[in-house]
Amino acid sequence: ALRTYRTDAPTVGEENGKSQQEFESEFQDYCYVNLHQPVEIFGDLSPADDGKYPEYERLVGYIRDSGSEFLVTVPDATHLGGDLEAVARAFLSLENMGSKVSCQDDDMPDPLQNALVTLGAPGASRERSEKIRMSMQNRALRGKGLGRPPYGYRNGEDGTLEIVKDESPVVELIFRLYTRDRMGMRLIVQHLNERGITTRRGGNWNVVSIRDILKNTVYIGTYTRFGLRLPGSHEAIIPRDVFREAQDIVRERRPLGRVSRPEPYLLSGIAFCESCGNKMMGVTRRQLWRNKDGNRSRATYRYYQCQSRNNQSVCGYHTWREADLEGAVLAQIPLAIEMRALRKLAYRNGGDKSEQALKKIWEERVRNAERRFSQTLRKTASGALKTDQLERALAELDKARTLAEKSDQPVDVSDMLDKWGERDFDEKRDFLLTHVARVEVSDHMARIVA
Template sequence: MRAIAYFRLTGSTPDALASMEHDFKRYCTYEMHQPYQMFFTEGPGVGTSDAAFRRLVDFLESSDSQFLVTVPDASHLGGDLESIARSIVELDRLGAEIKCWDDEYPDPFQNTFNTQGIAGVSVTRSRKVKEAMEARALEGNVLGRVLYGYRAGENGNLEIVPEEAKVVELIFRLYTRDELGFRLIAQELNERGIKTRRGGSWNVVSIRDIIRNRSYIGTYERFGIRRPGMHEAIISREVFNEAAERLRSRKPTGRIVQPKPFLLSGFVYCGYCDNKMMGVTRRQSWRRKTDNRRVTGVYRYYQCQSKNNQSTCDYHTWKEDALEREALTQVKYTVLARAAGVLQDDGEEDRKREVANLRRERVRNAERLFKRAMRRAAKNEIGVREVGEYLAALDLARKSETRSDEPSDVIGVLDNWATLDLERRKDFLWEHVARIIVQDDKVEVEV
């Protein structure tokens, strides 16, 4: 494959350029690529705004061929996680594959964490800490948060906490013998008044994590190290295998259906418990009595997340179409009235502070999700396109945070709402809506 080199020179001498060229050609020789062209910058800047990077982008856009873009390591693509990700996403958009010359970490996402580490943590120190933790893992010592059902003993190994162990046994019994799902198990524990270690309510994720964890049969797993019999088991291997088999049998097979996103996700809050409401898609099939043909129906609605994950709120739901129609009516009235100066309230300053806090929280949440996406990409769980979507969501959150209170072309957007795609509609909501409070019989929009 024809390969292009992009790099930053650390020195302006001919030897520095010759050294980079030598390394590039050696990489191409070992990987059996054809060296085609080099783009490099001699200044401190790297990333999508760098002049050399823009020349590379122009070259790729004007070419009908596919190229492999290579870099010495990910730091030549940017100075931090976000700038590196933006460079990778832009090159991928142009059909280029990206690789690093690093033999151990050729994947750019994996190389990013190897060169950048975690914000605020020295890469060298991080490696030393990891090596020390791996040595402790070989001994079966507790690392990080102690698993529910156990405590850290004096020798550093796991010891059973009898009261919590009974709960773990109950969870496995409800899952295997009584065949309850994760949500019903969480509901059962919450109704019995059983709390998590932190005194909170059980949810789907906490139940799932217990069912999947091999540590409950006495096996220690960390950093790819698996050592059986390192501590006392709470669950027998037979029960654990039965749970694992049921878990596998419940996984969907065949074609994976990606449901259509919900327009109001991230905006809708339950008016009774103040938790977010989440979009739910349900598919149901039945046979018609008239001709015995199988018919499938798809039902989409918003449901209180507390009920869905923790079973701690009542069954508050709205059908997707009904809630979005009512919410849009409220948005039109509230946004237009406030833009015209008609809608005033005594708590205007308090409202502005609350909205500003919500927007800052959205930015923090978008940044957290982006970093998680980068880690998933480094594990090959998602691709470049998905990372790009998280970057777009981050940009949208930042745009919403910094916008002025003067709406732009509100009337034009609302008049043409039916012709807008989902992304443009969501963009408008991010710009003008803080929260949508939903009760069973009314909807209130906060802007």
């Protein structure tokens, strides 16, 4: 086993400091109790001028050069980094070299779980977190509602789910349209929205919300939480036979066999409907027909379509063929980048409004990547996701930051566009994300903000 520690770690300050001798003595005791062979200790007093910890860097080199796998122990996660991102990077780096990382904490040895407690929300403590978790589990055991109740129910005074009289008929209608009338989810969405039947928050329905209702066992009186399943814990809205029929239909309509994954769309996330402001989503249509000679033919068509139209049936058609929209965007890029450069020259002292808007868009992209990383870290720590997904989230965060920096740098646009057909998807996507902040799409025109 190897030990690394930092005397300037946040938790060391909470303990009024520890000497190097104390850290090393703790490691020897830990190895003796857990039957590990102590190999070497790498202790840092403070970072170097470049912000790196010399002894930790020596630890990494030691593992890499030895070609062996080690158990790397730390007093707690703060000895790997001062924030969640730094801990995750150090953890993944050591794990990728074949070593295992463990905190000297009998209650929470996993570094990611330990980091969420020691570096999580200000004021959060392990004891308080554990009490909250146990309290929630006990409520679940008694069939008490946790968090926001599903549509059709509310949390009663005693904590159990109670039917909302204004909402339960809508739940019944959704199941009736799906089972008796054999109406698809998109048609149900259209049916509800066209009649002004809104969600609890007064918004439009979408396919995801309909699917969630059709698959939720809460509507037959079964409460499910924390892996617990409690039938008859509250009053049902839907009979069990109707619910089972709905599940059968869901399975019938699920595609069988190998489902091909369509190629991703270049303008995903940056193309928006000018009418409603929602995103334009990529849609793939497949057609199969029989020719006069009896042979079968098939074709695949790719479009961009307003997400509101596709999921909520509340916006106009606003559909563009993939090649047409992407071609319209590419044609505008040279002039848009040139105009952007001219604006910078004209407004060197602070930039114009469009430049500030572009900066805000990039800041939001980075913030979104940071949020996705935090969510992935929590799910990985809980065991819901694997570490490779955490690694991907960090890579996406790095990419968002890099592209945000590159968006302000000069680029050989002509060369990129002249050889567009030779570029792979990632190169094209990076170029667009770097130099196109937003594409506003109407029926007959697409306008880019660069």
